[in-house]
Structures are given as C-alpha cells and as structure tokens.
Amino acid sequence: MTAEEIRELRQRRYNATVISLQRINPDLMILRVKPDFPRPPHQPGQYCTLGLGYWEPRVAGCQAETLAPGEETKVVRRAYSISCSILDATGELLRIEETDWLEFYIVLVRENPDGRVPALTPRLFALQEGDRLQMGERITGHYTLEPVRPTDTVIFLSTGTGEAPHNYMTWELLRRRHPGRIVSVCCVRYLRDLGYSAIHHELMKRYSNYTYLALATREPGITQKVYIQDLITSGALEERLGHPLDPANTHVFLCGNPKMIGVPTRDKQTGTTTYPSPTGVIEILEARGFQADVAAWKRKGNIHFEEYW
Numbered sequence: 001m002t003a004e005e006i007r008e009l010r011q012r013r014y015n016a017t018v019i020s021l022q023r024i025n026p027d028l029m030i031l032r033v034k035p036d037f038p039r040p041p042h043q044p045g046q047y048c049t050l051g052l053g054y055w056e057p058r059v060a061g062c063q064a065e066t067l068a069p070g071e072e073t074k075v076v077r078r079a080y081s082i083s084c085s086i087l088d089a090t091g092e093l094l095r096i097e098e099t100d101w102l103e104f105y106i107v108l109v110r111e112n113p114d115g116r117v118p119a120l121t122p123r124l125f126a127l128q129e130g131d132r133l134q135m136g137e138r139i140t141g142h143y144t145l146e147p148v149r150p151t152d153t154v155i156f157l158s159t160g161t162g163e164a165p166h167n168y169m170t171w172e173l174l175r176r177r178h179p180g181r182i183v184s185v186c187c188v189r190y191l192r193d194l195g196y197s198a199i200h201h202e203l204m205k206r207y208s209n210y211t212y213l214a215l216a217t218r219e220p221g222i223t224q225k226v227y228i229q230d231l232i233t234s235g236a237l238e239e240r241l242g243h244p245l246d247p248a249n250t251h252v253f254l255c256g257n258p259k260m261i262g263v264p265t266r267d268k269q270t271g272t273t274t275y276p277s278p279t280g281v282i283e284i285l286e287a288r289g290f291q292a293d294v295a296a297w298k299r300k301g302n303i304h305f306e307e308y309w
C-alpha cells in the first residue's frame, strides 16, 4: 500500500487520538485516548472497542500473520474495559468529569497457539503518543456496580489486565464514599505485570475500608504458586477481609482469564449444572451459597463476571 493510500485510510477510519501512553513493561501499557466526538455516557465497569487498520505496523517478536486478500484495508477491532488511575497527579481522587479521555490497560498478546493470530495488540503496541486510532462510539456492558448496595462488601478478583474495570469501579465506590469493605485482588505472573500497584498501595493508606492484594505466580523466590482460587479455599481472603464471606451482603466481581472465573454450563434436558475443570472461582463460591449471574438462565446473583476471551 502506498503512503498516500494509508494516509487516506487513517483519515477516513480513525476518530480518536492517543494522548498519553505509559509503558509499564514492554508487554503492558496504560493508554489514554481522546475521541473526536464527545465522550459517550457510561458507567464504571463498561467497555468499548478500539481498532487499528491491518495496514498498520506490528511490533517485532509476535506470531507471524498472513492477511487474506483485501484484508489489508480493513480495521481490526477488539473490546477493552475502561480503566482508571483512580488518583490524579496530586494524589487526590481523579475528577473524571473534568476530563475528555478514556483510559485503557492493555497487555500485548504475542501469540495464540490454539486459535486466531492476535491481530490488534501487536499493532496497538506500535502506537506512540499523538497517533490516531478508531474508538467505538458506544460504551456498553452489564459488568457494573448496579447491584451493589451502600453497606455491601465488594470483592474484585482479576487476572492481569482484568483489573481495568475494577479500578474504575473502585474509583466510583471511593467517590461515593462507599462505607462497606472493598477488597481488590489481582493475579499476575510477575510483579512487574502490576501496572497500578503504587496507586493501590497509596489508596490503602488513605482509605481504611480498602484492601489490595497482588498474587505473582512466577516471581522468582515464590515457593508456592497461589492462585485466586487458593486464596479463597485457604481462608486467606476472609482473613484479609476480617470476617467470613457472607453471600447476604457481598458482591464478587471476576474479570480476566476464563479459567479463573469458571463459568458453569447447564444441561437443558436434565437441568444439571457442570462446572469446568480446573475449578474456577464460581464453583468455589457457589458451594458457599453465592450465585453467579447467568444471562442464559435469566439469573442475577451476587457473582458478576467478565471473560476476556
């Protein structure tokens, strides 16, 4: 494709600008994007799409990609939760209403041996501040604080960039002066994969009802891998909480890797529920009286989840 053709496609297909790009490590970034249109109304926890043309460059070290004929002029779009840095540069709660951008927390997927070749993240990671991209004009999603009452305990459990919507929901709870306990746990491979760690530690100093816990399964020196499921079964989560997990006044939010979440299926004929293997958080919590939201069963419970793939 010629430089002129690329310029014309970018002009026609893009509607937003990267206004800040913070690289946490080579494979992880916090991106702020300002749309050309007024920021759509939305609730913390929701998502929109980001997109880039297949004509854009990809970072080195990713799985090779073969484009189908005609694909090079198309735009690849994926869903991204809106994230939030919670505090501003002075350490006060961000005044999001005074901003005109949206924040995203994105990991580079270098390869996918079992399925489609990752198309968007190798291109997102080639972006620089000032570059243009496509942002969906609709912010949507069911994963919000809507069911949470003021006195409820709120537990956010995530893997990797799955903490993005939790950060925005945490900001909302703190802004509302939520009196209930808020616990946020994020499980990653290495401590360097925790892009918001310093902010969470600052929040713990400022808000006595807020607890953050990081689990790093492959960090050198870790003698025992602790996953989110283990944190619950061992009683360590309740220890942090200071009281038993009570389904009557607790909402649990799960976001990220589908294996951590473990969404059950139900046999239409027999009505039997089957949980996936390895055991996910939903199975563990349902055995303790919690119930997951399942749209297909028209059931709204106190476990809410967002699977990233």
Ligand SMILES: Cc1cc2nc3c(=O)[nH]c(=O)nc-3n(C[C@H](O)[C@H](O)[C@H](O)COP(=O)(O)OP(=O)(O)OC[C@H]3O[C@@H](n4cnc5c(N)ncnc54)[C@H](O)[C@@H]3O)c2cc1C
Pocket (backbone or CB within 6 Å): 047, 078, 079, 080, 081, 082, 104, 105, 106, 107, 109, 111, 112, 115, 116, 117, 118, 119, 120, 121, 122, 160, 161, 162, 164, 165, 306, 307, 308, 309
């Ligand atoms: C509602 C929703 C919100 C999302 N929000 C975020 C977000 O805030 N941040 C974010 O990084 N991703 C998020 N994702 C995932 C995102 O949409 C893309 O799938 C991801 O960025 C990879 O894009 P890709 O085109 O490079 O590869 P894809 O073709 O989309 O994915 C290829 C494979 O990569 C793996 N994969 C996808 N996402 C991840 C991930 N986050 N971590 C590890 N492996 C992954 C899966 O095995 C997947 O099959 C979200 C997904 C959904 C459905």
